[in-house]
Amino acid sequence: MGLYRASYFDGRSAAEWEAIARPTGDGLRIEARDGTLLALWPYPEIQAVDEVVGTQGLRLRQKDGPARLTVADPGLLDELPPDLGAARQAKANRRRLGRNPYLVALAICAAMAVLWAGFPVAVRVTAAVIPVSWERALGDWVLDDVLEFLALFDDGEAELCDAEAGTAALAALTGELAAASDSPYDFRVLVVDFGMTNAFALPGGAIVIFDGLIEFAETPEEVAGVLAHEMAHVIKRHGTEALLRSYGLELLIESLTGSAGGGVAGGIGETLLGLSYSRDAESEADRTGIRLLQGAGLRADGLGRFFERFDAGSGEAPAALNLLSTHPSGETRARLADEAGSGGASAMTEADWQALQVICGPDGEEDPEEAEAAEEEAP
Amino acid sequence: MSDTGASQDVFKTTADAGAATGAAAGPVERISYEGRAGAVAGIALQNALFNLITLGFYRFWAKTRLRRYFWGNTVYRGERVEYTGRGIELFIGFLIAIAILIVLVTVAELAVEAVGGTLSAGAAFIQMMQSLIILFLIFVAIFRARRYRLSRSQWRGIRGGQSGSASTFALMAVGWALVSGLTLGLAYPVFRTRLMTYQMDNTWFGSESLGFTGRAGELFGTWFVAWLLLIPTLGLSYVWYRVREFRYFASRSSLGPLSFSSDLHSGRIYLIYLTNLFVWVAVTFLFVAIGYVMLTSGGTLPTAQGTEEQVAQQWMALGAQNPLLIVLLLLYLVASGLIRTVVWLQPMVAQITTSLSVAGEMDFARLAQSWQEMPGRGEGLAEALDVGSI
Numbered sequence: 001m002g003l004y005r006a007s008y009f010d011g012r013s014a015a016e017w018e019a020i021a022r023p024t025g026d027g028l029r030i031e032a033r034d035g036t037l038l039a040l041w042p043y044p045e046i047q048a049v050d051e052v053v054g055t056q057g058l059r060l061r062q063k064d065g066p067a068r069l070t071v072a073d074p075g076l077l078d079e080l081p082p083d084l085g086a087a088r089q090a091k092a093n094r095r096r097l098g099r100n101p102y103l104v105a106l107a108i109c110a111a112m113a114v115l116w117a118g119f120p121v122a123v124r125v126t127a128a129v130i131p132v133s134w135e136r137a138l139g140d141w142v143l144d145d146v147l148e149f150l151a152l153f154d155d156g157e158a159e160l161c162d163a164e165a166g167t168a169a170l171a172a173l174t175g176e177l178a179a180a181s182d183s184p185y186d187f188r189v190l191v192v193d194f195g196m197t198n199a200f201a202l203p204g205g206a207i208v209i210f211d212g213l214i215e216f217a218e219t220p221e222e223v224a225g226v227l228a229h230e231m232a233h234v235i236k237r238h239g240t241e242a243l244l245r246s247y248g249l250e251l252l253i254e255s256l257t258g259s260a261g262g263g264v265a266g267g268i269g270e271t272l273l274g275l276s277y278s279r280d281a282e283s284e285a286d287r288t289g290i291r292l293l294q295g296a297g298l299r300a301d302g303l304g305r306f307f308e309r310f311d312a313g314s315g316e317a318p319a320a321l322n323l324l325s326t327h328p329s330g331e332t333r334a335r336l337a338d339e340a341g342s343g344g345a346s347a348m349t350e351a352d353w354q355a356l357q358v359i360c361g362p363d364g365e366e367d368p369e370e371a372e373a374a375e376e377e378a379p
Numbered sequence: 380m381s382d383t384g385a386s387q388d389v390f391k392t393t394a395d396a397g398a399a400t401g402a403a404a405g406p407v408e409r410i411s412y413e414g415r416a417g418a419v420a421g422i423a424l425q426n427a428l429f430n431l432i433t434l435g436f437y438r439f440w441a442k443t444r445l446r447r448y449f450w451g452n453t454v455y456r457g458e459r460v461e462y463t464g465r466g467i468e469l470f471i472g473f474l475i476a477i478a479i480l481i482v483l484v485t486v487a488e489l490a491v492e493a494v495g496g497t498l499s500a501g502a503a504f505i506q507m508m509q510s511l512i513i514l515f516l517i518f519v520a521i522f523r524a525r526r527y528r529l530s531r532s533q534w535r536g537i538r539g540g541q542s543g544s545a546s547t548f549a550l551m552a553v554g555w556a557l558v559s560g561l562t563l564g565l566a567y568p569v570f571r572t573r574l575m576t577y578q579m580d581n582t583w584f585g586s587e588s589l590g591f592t593g594r595a596g597e598l599f600g601t602w603f604v605a606w607l608l609l610i611p612t613l614g615l616s617y618v619w620y621r622v623r624e625f626r627y628f629a630s631r632s633s634l635g636p637l638s639f640s641s642d643l644h645s646g647r648i649y650l651i652y653l654t655n656l657f658v659w660v661a662v663t664f665l666f667v668a669i670g671y672v673m674l675t676s677g678g679t680l681p682t683a684q685g686t687e688e689q690v691a692q693q694w695m696a697l698g699a700q701n702p703l704l705i706v707l708l709l710l711y712l713v714a715s716g717l718i719r720t721v722v723w724l725q726p727m728v729a730q731i732t733t734s735l736s737v738a739g740e741m742d743f744a745r746l747a748q749s750w751q752e753m754p755g756r757g758e759g760l761a762e763a764l765d766v767g768s769i
Contacts, residue, residue: 007458009536014585015744016458016535049461050451059451059459066748068536070458104424108713111431112706119702249705255435256427256712 004076006030008038011066021071023079028060030069039067043080115252123248127241132184135240136204142243143206150194159360161191161211166359169352173220177228180295183235189227193360197310201230203240211360217306223356224293224347225303232288238281286333290340299344304337405636405740412729414452416721422448423720427713439473440466445720453732455534463538464531472527476520483512511553518549525578530751534584535743540751543581551577564606568598568624575628584634586747593631598624618652619645629735635746636739643734651730655723662718666711673704 008019008030019038022029027042041062049059049068058074061067161167170189178187185205192208197216199209207230209223217223233239286303293300348356426441443466450462487509494501522545529539555570572595579591605620622645629641 011536012748013744014535014537014746050447050459059461066533066536066538068461068533104421104428108424108428108431108710111428112710115709116702116706119705249708251434252431252705252709253712255430255433256709256716 002075002079004071004073006072007070009068009070010038011068019069021069021076023076028069028080041069046080119248120245123241123244127237127244130237130240132204135237136186138240138243139202139204139206142202143208146202146208147192150192159193161193161360163355163359163361165352165355166191166357169348169356170359172352173224173227173348174231176296176298177224177231177292180292181231181235185231185234187231187234191359199226199230201233201239203234203237203243205234207231207234214357214359216310218309219302219305220347220353220356221299221302222306222309223302224298225289225300225306228289228292229285229303230289231292232285233281236281236284236288238285241281283332286336290336294340294344297345298347299342300340301337301342302347304333304335304340307333308337405738407736407738408456410732410735410737411454412452412732413454414448414725414729416725419445419448419725420717420721423717424713427716431709431713436470437466439469442466442469445724449725449728450532453728455737458535461533462531463533464527468527480516483509483516514556515549515553518552519545521552522548522578529582530749536748537585537746538749539585540583540749541578541581542583542751543577548574548577564609565603567606568602569595571595571624572598579628579632583749583751584746585749587635590633591628591631592633593628598627601627615649618648622648625731626734635741637741638738640736640738641734642736643731647730648727651723651726654726655718658718658722659715662714663711666707666714670704670707673707 002023004021006019006021008017009015010017017038018033020031020033022031027040028046029037030039030041032038039062041060045063047061047063049061057070057072058076060069060071170191174187174189178185187205187207189207189209191214192210194210195212196210197212199207199213201207207227209226209230213226214223217226286307289303290300293303347353422444426437426444429437430441443462443464446462446464450460453460487505490505491502494505522541522543526541526545529541532539552570552574555566555573559566559570572593575593576591579589579593582589601623602620605616608616622643625643626641629639632639
């Protein structure tokens with residue numbers, strides 16, 4: 001048991017006591033030069049002041065008390081009982097000091113590796129366990145934003161098309177496909193008077209089809225194919241996954257930059273529209289969509305045909321609304337159409353098809369301003 | 380007195396204060412800083428790791444650890460300063476502040492509804508009142524944060540403190556901020572000096588109160604030059620002003636028989652800015668290059684045309700699907716945090732603390748422990764309003 005030169009501050013005044021620190025059986029004795037006892041600190045109550053004990057010496061305090069002891073020689077730590085409280089922690093810190101940054105850098109790399117492998121899995125698992133009612137609430141919430149966002153492009157309101165016969169025809173088709181899907185979703189299909197060739201699905205079952213897509217379709221089977229494809233996105237929860245991925249990423253970024261939750265709620269519609277499904281998700285939606293069509297006893301080659309034509313006129317690739325932008329190549333889709341064959345019933349009667357084509361109004365043609373806008377968006 | 384006369388006066392005060400008062404009142408002791416880049420990098424890395432794992436909730440503890448290190452490496456008369464704050468105190472303070480802000484915003488929104496929607500004249504008035512209240516709260520937050528930090532700062536076991544009322548301070552600050560705004564910023568030194576006077580008059584070290592004799596008039600010449608140059612120098616002259624202001628304020632501060640001075644140099648502060656910018660740009664460029672290679676080697680590029688924003692969105696969407704890119708982005712954020720701590724924060728702390736000298740002799744046995752109660756929680760409002768600094 002050694003003696004250590006120390007400075008003692010009693011916590012009552014700023015005066016410095018030149019002192020001797022002496023580890024004893026009862027605890028750490030702190031004595032003035034003349035031997036008077038200044039303090040006796042029981043070992044379990046001794047805490048190290050600093051996290052890192054470097055070359056500047058060791059600072060100790062009695063648990064939560066105001067008095068301080070500064071010892072130049074950190075060797076004192078080795079004489080304190082090894083299993084006691086914060087003194088041990090200070091000791092560990094001192095030992096760890098040399099390799100600390102490397103250890104931590106390694107741990108960060110490990111965390112990143114876990115993230116790399118785990119993030120997609122976590123997103124998929126979370127999306128799978130979210131109740132359908134939550135998805136629907138999420139989708140409804142997003143739908144308002146989406147329609148508002150579309151209105152920005154359309155100089156006003158994004159008008160919903162609801163001509164009676166067309167709506168009924170679409171509802172009948174949706175009903176047939178939904179019956180074949182055997183899924184818990186309550187599908188609602190909205191047609192928006194918007195010139196762009198596009199359609200997308202929201203979490204929970206809302207599907208938005210642009211009038212431009214109906215114009216572009218040559219047969220009702222193509223519309224049915226796109227509808228089935230979008231319903232498959234809903235059933236396979238691809239939209240929910242995309243949202244989770246986006247917000248998970250945002251959360252991770254915020255955790256590192258330290259900004260607290262700012263703007264999480266804002267612009268959710270834009271975020272969704274900015275998301276695109278992965279190639280795998282698109283292929284899965286194609287396969288599932290074809291199963292739906294076949295399950296409903298309908299011709300299943302329309303889906304492949306539509307996307308094949310859509311790709312061939314690649315000028316049609318939608319820019320602002322790119323939910324369809326990473327779909328498999330046209331050839332893959334053509335093969336899909338061939339495999340699906342031309343067996344099965346027509347998607348709707350000729351009368352229904354004509355009704356659907358004028359769902360946005362009796363003229364059947366989009367107005368010229370809109371066509372112009374569409375061209376600007378997708379040159 | 381002419382403007383140049385005033386700024387020369389500032390020069391003289393700062394250049395000669397240390398030597399002059401030192402000769403008159405006893406030895407001059409410089410404050411030193413012993414922190415090392417490696418150690419602070421280690422703490423910053425650990426903080427980043429825990430922030431990531433806890434989705435950001437660790438940041439109160441992270442801040443506490445950094446402060447403990449910065450304080451603990453600031454040395455006066457051979458004895459290090461100590462920070463005794465705890466992360467949990469910051470966390471609880473933050474929760475309470477968020478609750479207050481939520482109530483405030485909710486009340487304001489209900490009031491807007493009550494007067495007839497966001498477009499009515501009443502709503503404009505309410506929104507203006509809300510901005511004023513937020514401004515008021517920002518100053519309350521600044522004052523309370525300073526009180527918390529002082530009460531958690533110790534030297535030789537004696538802690539600091541701050542008396543006075545946060546709302547008095549905030550009212551005064553809002554008033555002078557408005558005056559400063561109405562004079563196009565010309566009255567800014569008055570705003571700064573009034574605030575400093577109130578803060579310093581209420582600052583304690585143990586049983587001893589600090590003294591402050593700064594006068595706005597003596598800063599006006601410096602400020603006028605900086606003010607004229609604000610636009611041509613893109614605001615850089617503000618830094619020059621703040622450095623001179625710091626030296627002036629230090630030279631006008633005292634603790635009993637001890638007097639302070641600072642030889643902080645704006646050139647060194649600009650150098651820190653420049654180094655920080657250079658390192659940050661270099662690292663950003665590196666990460667962007669790696670990310671670009673990773674993206675383009677994947678083979679799927681956004682093909683669609685559109686506005687810049689749309690294309691950027693597509694790149695982001697593409698990136699969000701690539702877990703390796705997410706990892707790269709997070710690594711970049713870790714690197715940015717590391718740069719901020721090692722190349723920015725610590726050098727600033729080091730420059731500012733080591734610029735300070737204390738002249739004079741004091742009987743420390745008569746400097747007793749602070750009798751002020753310590754505030755139980757800290758800085759929540761400052762954190763919530765994002766005015767909390769290190």
